[in-house]
Amino acid sequence: KGTSNYIGFDCGNSSIRTVLGTFDGSHIKTEVVQQTPNQALQGYAYDYWDILSIFHTMQLAMKKTCSEVSSISSFGISTWGIDFGLLGRSGELLGNPLCYRNLLGTVGLNTLSDSDLHAMFGYTGIQNHPMNSLYQILGIREKLPEYPLAVKSLLTIPDLLNYLFTGERNSEVSIASTTQLLDMRKRTYCDSVFSKTGICKNWFPPLVGHGQIRGMLRSELASKLGIPAFPSISVPSHDTASAIVSVPTGEKDFAYISSGTWSLIGTELHEPIINSIVEKQGFSNEGGLHGSITLLKNSCGMHILQNIKRELEFTENRTYSWDEIVALAMPCLEAKTCKSFDPNDTSLYNPLSMIGAIRDLTGLEGIGDVVASAYMALAVSYAKGIEDLQVITGKEYPTIHIIGGGSRNAHLNQMTADISGKRVLAGPYEATSLGTIAVQVMHDNPHLTIQDIRKIIGDSVGIQEYLPAATLGK
Numbered sequence: 001k002g003t004s005n006y007i008g009f010d011c012g013n014s015s016i017r018t019v020l021g022t023f024d025g026s027h028i029k030t031e032v033v034q035q036t037p038n039q040a041l042q043g044y045a046y047d048y049w050d051i052l053s054i055f056h057t058m059q060l061a062m063k064k065t066c067s068e069v070s071s072i073s074s075f076g077i078s079t080w081g082i083d084f085g086l087l088g089r090s091g092e093l094l095g096n097p098l099c100y101r102n103l104l105g106t107v108g109l110n111t112l113s114d115s116d117l118h119a120m121f122g123y124t125g126i127q128n129h130p131m132n133s134l135y136q137i138l139g140i141r142e143k144l145p146e147y148p149l150a151v152k153s154l155l156t157i158p159d160l161l162n163y164l165f166t167g168e169r170n171s172e173v174s175i176a177s178t179t180q181l182l183d184m185r186k187r188t189y190c191d192s193v194f195s196k197t198g199i200c201k202n203w204f205p206p207l208v209g210h211g212q213i214r215g216m217l218r219s220e221l222a223s224k225l226g227i228p229a230f231p232s233i234s235v236p237s238h239d240t241a242s243a244i245v246s247v248p249t250g251e252k253d254f255a256y257i258s259s260g261t262w263s264l265i266g267t268e269l270h271e272p273i274i275n276s277i278v279e280k281q282g283f284s285n286e287g288g289l290h291g292s293i294t295l296l297k298n299s300c301g302m303h304i305l306q307n308i309k310r311e312l313e314f315t316e317n318r319t320y321s322w323d324e325i326v327a328l329a330m331p332c333l334e335a336k337t338c339k340s341f342d343p344n345d346t347s348l349y350n351p352l353s354m355i356g357a358i359r360d361l362t363g364l365e366g367i368g369d370v371v372a373s374a375y376m377a378l379a380v381s382y383a384k385g386i387e388d389l390q391v392i393t394g395k396e397y398p399t400i401h402i403i404g405g406g407s408r409n410a411h412l413n414q415m416t417a418d419i420s421g422k423r424v425l426a427g428p429y430e431a432t433s434l435g436t437i438a439v440q441v442m443h444d445n446p447h448l449t450i451q452d453i454r455k456i457i458g459d460s461v462g463i464q465e466y467l468p469a470a471t472l473g474k
């Protein structure tokens with residue numbers, strides 16, 4: 001039996017990663033072929049994503065990946081959720097996609113009454129967060145009214161990239177659920193939301209089932225790159241949903257924290273739970289692989305530390321490694337001089353100075369205390385999120401799987417184990433791209449179930465265990 005090669009794109013808020021995945025029948029091996037930093041860029045009044053530069057970066061990475069192996073079977077794209085590009089009648093992009101860290105969503109959300117908002121949660125099963133595409137669209141209608149006049153279609157970021165690669169306009173359930181325009185009981189667009197808000201349903205593309213072909217690489221693009229045309233497979237194109245595919249567990253009930261710019265704290269279900277506790281605690285029933293539901297809380301994650309690091313680098317005009325950031329925090333964590341705060345406080349959403357905002361919240365001045373407080377705040381929010389999850393599902397989760405880039409943070413993993421009193425299993429850290437590759441492997445090997453895939457992933461990557469200090473008798 002030969003090996004098959006796949007390309008997984010993992011486009012995050014802070015980096016665009018292109019991964020070559022190889023399946024030999026029992027293991028999936030991954031190699032990061034290219035990693036390019038990403039960040040929202042400031043326009044006049046709003047921040048935007050430089051989507052064509054992201055697309056260009058991905059094309060070059062695709063070409064490079066093709067040059068490393070004899071053949072590529074397919075590719076799959078996952079990106080962050082919520083944001084979208086708008087296309088006009090000609091099919092051209094009407095501008096760079098806005099970044100959700102803005103005030104448009106709040107403007108949009110405030111156009112609805114409390115009872116309408118309550119109804120929106122009931123229809124969709126998704127938390128009424130101002131950043132959701134639904135509220136961004138309502139905010140655009142208020143503040144940027146020229147756009148709706150010209151729009152003919154709206155494509156979320158992975159759908160837009162798939163369109164640029166293949167020429168096909170379609171979507172799939174995981175990314176579409178981040179718009180808050182789906183009825184998660186039915187996993188299809190929700191007519192009540194469209195009729196209540198007047199948003200045009202025709203803007204939205206059809207949903208393609210997982211494992212199906214979303215389109216073929218456009219032939220002119222393939223010849224420009226000097227590579228053969230291969231298909232784009234419908235993977236969960238929301239990065240969180242792809243990451244959850246790769247939780248290395250054989251359990252039916254498990255808790256995870258998908259740790260990146262955001263920390264998504266949740267579990268996997270067969271059916272959504274839409275009730276007042278879920279609404280009050282701010283959990284969402286997002287779409288997962290093959291009709292599963294990823295019940296999760298969207299909680300602030302590495303955003304805080306990424307911004308502290310960026311700010312230190314800018315003001316001191318030098319680079320900081322993550323080890324150096326941890327080293328700043330260590331003495332204050334050991335001396336317990338730091339102070340936890342709510343990482344979801346709105347003052348941290350898009351501050352001019354993250355360090356200043358944390359100083360304001362904690363009253364602590366020293367940079368070591370600021371960084372240590374940030375670690376503490378994250379670990380406390382993780383433990384609280386898992387506790388809330390247990391109340392919602394009525395299940396007890398003895399282990400927390402921390403997956404994604406943030407799972408490399410050994411200190412945070414240990415603090416999470418200590419504060420939650422639970423075992424933490426960290427890894428895989430390449431969770432999203434592994435998920436996108438795994439679903440392509442499933443497309444070529446239809447006999448493989450999600451349980452088989454999780455076992456294969458568990459056998460293929462290293463997983464670190466952290467036990468709570470109390471169990472270690474410390």
Ligand code: LRH
Binds near residue numbers: 013079081239260298
């Ligand atoms: C994580 C994520 C998350 C959000 C968001 C904007 O990368 O996709 O699930 O919804 O980014």
